[in-house]
Amino acid sequence: MSISEIAKKIKASPTLALNEKAAILREKGDPVIHLGGGEPKSKVPLDALVAAAGALNTGEIRYTPADGIPALKKAIIRYTEEFYGRMVEPENVMASGGAKQAVMIALQTVLNPQEEVIYPSPYWVSYPDMAKLCQAIGVAAPPEDGTFYPRIQDIEQRVGSYTKAVIINSPNNPSGAMYSEQFISDIVEFCEKKDLYLIMDDIYHRLIFDNRKPINCYDYVKDLSENSKLIVVNGVSKQYAMTGFRIGWAVANKKLIETMTNIQGHQTSGPSVLLQKAAVGAINGVQSSVENLRVTLENNRNVMIDYLNSFEGVKVTKPDGTFYCFADFSVYEKDSTKLSNYLIDKVQVLTVPGVEFGMEGYLRLSFCGGIKDITEGIERMKWALDLNSPNELYIGDRKLVRDWT
Numbered sequence: 001m002s003i004s005e006i007a008k009k010i011k012a013s014p015t016l017a018l019n020e021k022a023a024i025l026r027e028k029g030d031p032v033i034h035l036g037g038g039e040p041k042s043k044v045p046l047d048a049l050v051a052a053a054g055a056l057n058t059g060e061i062r063y064t065p066a067d068g069i070p071a072l073k074k075a076i077i078r079y080t081e082e083f084y085g086r087m088v089e090p091e092n093v094m095a096s097g098g099a100k101q102a103v104m105i106a107l108q109t110v111l112n113p114q115e116e117v118i119y120p121s122p123y124w125v126s127y128p129d130m131a132k133l134c135q136a137i138g139v140a141a142p143p144e145d146g147t148f149y150p151r152i153q154d155i156e157q158r159v160g161s162y163t164k165a166v167i168i169n170s171p172n173n174p175s176g177a178m179y180s181e182q183f184i185s186d187i188v189e190f191c192e193k194k195d196l197y198l199i200m201d202d203i204y205h206r207l208i209f210d211n212r213k214p215i216n217c218y219d220y221v222k223d224l225s226e227n228s229k230l231i232v233v234n235g236v237s238k239q240y241a242m243t244g245f246r247i248g249w250a251v252a253n254k255k256l257i258e259t260m261t262n263i264q265g266h267q268t269s270g271p272s273v274l275l276q277k278a279a280v281g282a283i284n285g286v287q288s289s290v291e292n293l294r295v296t297l298e299n300n301r302n303v304m305i306d307y308l309n310s311f312e313g314v315k316v317t318k319p320d321g322t323f324y325c326f327a328d329f330s331v332y333e334k335d336s337t338k339l340s341n342y343l344i345d346k347v348q349v350l351t352v353p354g355v356e357f358g359m360e361g362y363l364r365l366s367f368c369g370g371i372k373d374i375t376e377g378i379e380r381m382k383w384a385l386d387l388n389s390p391n392e393l394y395i396g397d398r399k400l401v402r403d404w405t
């Protein structure tokens with residue numbers, strides 16, 4: 001079978017593949033613990049459900065404008081004012097099928113074949129493949145000091161004549177690191193000076209811990225005119241636990257949004273009206289669910305960190321936000337894919353290999369599930385890896401006996 005050169009280069013999303021694996025194992029009756037997930041388990045806000053049900057009940061579910069329904073654009077404008085202190089116009093906003101589609105279309109809008117987009121490592125799994133879909137090149141920038149916190153020189157030294165854009169995702173998937181205010185201010189200034197597009201993937205910006213305040217990129221922008229190359233991406237998936245609704249958005253200059261909308265119009269048209277209405281409900285509705293989720297995640301993070309800190313040899317950086325912890329397991333196995341598969345085989349714990357995020361020897365562990373999953377999952381991992389732990393482990397009433405050394 002002949003498939004295109006671009007298509008050949010695209011891998012399956014490892015995180016989506018893991019969700020499928022968890023579902024298959026559960027179907028078989030295996031006592032799986034999924035620490036690889038990327039979605040909060042809380043309920044969708046009632047305001048979102050009521051809004052979607054109201055739209056469904058009309059019995060008239062039609063196409064929407066390619067850039068989103070006016071009510072959603074209005075809600076996004078209000079959101080941008082509330083959380084970024086920035087007044088934008090409807091022509092500055094495009095609603096899309098998740099933040100994922102917004103980032104993808106932004107890249108399609110700005111990248112020519114062979115041009116480069118830089119992002120700090122570890123990075124979200126989709127950025128490299130999105131660059132490939134544009135026939136462009138994704139350039140990972142690991143912080144030189146070995147931390148998860150980039151400095152401007154980490155980006156600066158990778159900029160060349162082919163560089164067109166930078167993507168910043170803070171707080172970061174998979175490390176949970178919220179980049180310093182200094183770095184955000186430096187990168188905004190740097191991109192303006194070098195005339196680069198800057199895509200801020202802010203999907204986790206309200207899920208931050210330890211009394212941190214979100215860092216607002218607009219605070220550092222000098223050029224707020226319609227020439228600005230800043231593209232801010234956000235969405236309802238994570239903060240409102242609405243991953244299945246597939247609504248995200250981009251805010252940028254009018255010309256960019258017009259071009260992005262042209263692309264979206266041919267790709268998918270506007271997102272489903274039901275889901276857009278639900279997003280309007282969530283954004284304009286009671287916001288307590290976001291704070292409840294944030295508090296739950298902070299507590300889960302603390303439990304996970306305590307458990308991991310008692311894990312011999314594992315190196316942990318405390319996440320500042322999100323619901324992920326990126327821990328260094330290289331003392332046990334340097335090949336993270338091998339390690340992840342081993343943990344599924346031995347103790348049915350699902351984790352995402354660090355190599356998918358650009359760093360070998362690490363595993364991404366999610367703390368978006370319940371406390372029991374976190375504690376039991378890490379206990380099982382300990383049993384499978386740390387040979388000093390007792391020889392037997394009970395999973396429910398199933399007794400496992402270690403038969404390897």
Ligand SMILES: Cc1ncc(COP(=O)(O)O)c(C=O)c1O
Nearest residue numbers: 038098099100124173235237248
């Ligand atoms: C960094 C980052 N950006 C974007 C997305 C996509 O979000 P959405 O569900 O809105 O497409 C995710 C989802 O995992 C993510 O982690």
